[in-house]
Amino acid sequence: MTLIAASTAVEIRQLNYFFGQGDLRKQVLYDINLELPRGQIIIMTGPSGSGKTTLLTLIGALRTVQQGSLRLLDQEIVGLRRSALVEVRRNIGFIFQAHNLFESLTASQNVEMAVELLDNWGNKRQKAVAILSQLGLADRIDYKPSTLSGGQKQRVAIARALVNQPELVLADEPTAALDKQSGREVVTLMQNLAKTQGKTILMVTHDNRILDVADRIITLVDGRIETDEMSSG
Numbered sequence: 001m002t003l004i005a006a007s008t009a010v011e012i013r014q015l016n017y018f019f020g021q022g023d024l025r026k027q028v029l030y031d032i033n034l035e036l037p038r039g040q041i042i043i044m045t046g047p048s049g050s051g052k053t054t055l056l057t058l059i060g061a062l063r064t065v066q067q068g069s070l071r072l073l074d075q076e077i078v079g080l081r082r083s084a085l086v087e088v089r090r091n092i093g094f095i096f097q098a099h100n101l102f103e104s105l106t107a108s109q110n111v112e113m114a115v116e117l118l119d120n121w122g123n124k125r126q127k128a129v130a131i132l133s134q135l136g137l138a139d140r141i142d143y144k145p146s147t148l149s150g151g152q153k154q155r156v157a158i159a160r161a162l163v164n165q166p167e168l169v170l171a172d173e174p175t176a177a178l179d180k181q182s183g184r185e186v187v188t189l190m191q192n193l194a195k196t197q198g199k200t201i202l203m204v205t206h207d208n209r210i211l212d213v214a215d216r217i218i219t220l221v222d223g224r225i226e227t228d229e230m231s232s233g
């Protein structure tokens with residue numbers, strides 16, 4: 001029992017989710033049951049409006065679970081106090097479709113902001129430079145986003161998500177704004193994180209070009225998991 005729990009990054013049981021109140025209340029997720037083991041790259045796909053982003057933000061503890069249970073990295077998060085939730089979130093890295101970088105800050109400063117969320121920063125500049133270099137941006141450390149290409153900006157956003165070495169990485173359509181080659185670079189990088197560092201990556205995409213990196217593909221349709229299959233890779 002303990003061993004199984006210890007190897008699970010995300011465990012969702014009988015989760016339902018609603019937007020709105022009263023007559024306007026609308027269910028968007030239905031009876032979601034999902035177990036994501038550590039060290040895998042899982043792709044979640046499905047039509048627009050099917051509830052992918054809602055589910056991802058629930059898993060990221062950015063939304064409150066209304067019905068059902070959610071265990072993240074071996075901790076039940078339903079009913080956790082705000083301060084405990086903040087702790088859990090420190091082990092989660094987020095990458096969004098729009099990179100959400102601060103335009104007035106350099107690549108390094110954008111990454112350093114994430115390091116500042118820790119109690120004990122250490123040398124934040126050094127950490128930022130190290131991860132940006134790993135992502136092939138050694139010669140762009142002090143550049144501002146407006147001078148970077150789309151792929152470079154997304155890599156800065158990835159550096160920011162990874163600099164604190166989260167166990168779980170959640171990415172919402174990270175390649176949507178990228179050309180084919182940059183998109184491929186981004187997903188290969190995520191695949192390596194899962195393979196070499198045992199990170200768990202959950203990536204939402206409807207980019208068919210990148211499905212081959214997945215260990216597993218989950219399809220959400222109208223708020224329900226329609227298929228959940230191991231991928232041949």
Ligand SMILES: Nc1ncnc2c1ncn2[C@@H]1O[C@H](COP(=O)(O)OP(=O)(O)O)[C@@H](O)[C@H]1O
Nearest residue numbers: 019020028046047048049050051052053054055
């Ligand atoms: N903040 C919100 N308020 C009300 N309805 C929302 C909100 N966000 C999303 N929805 C609705 O929830 C459903 C799922 O949306 P979403 O999770 O964004 O789907 P996806 O990411 O798969 O496109 C859609 O019908 C959408 O209109």
Ligand SMILES: [Mg+2]
Nearest residue numbers: 052053054172
């Ligand atoms: Mg979405």
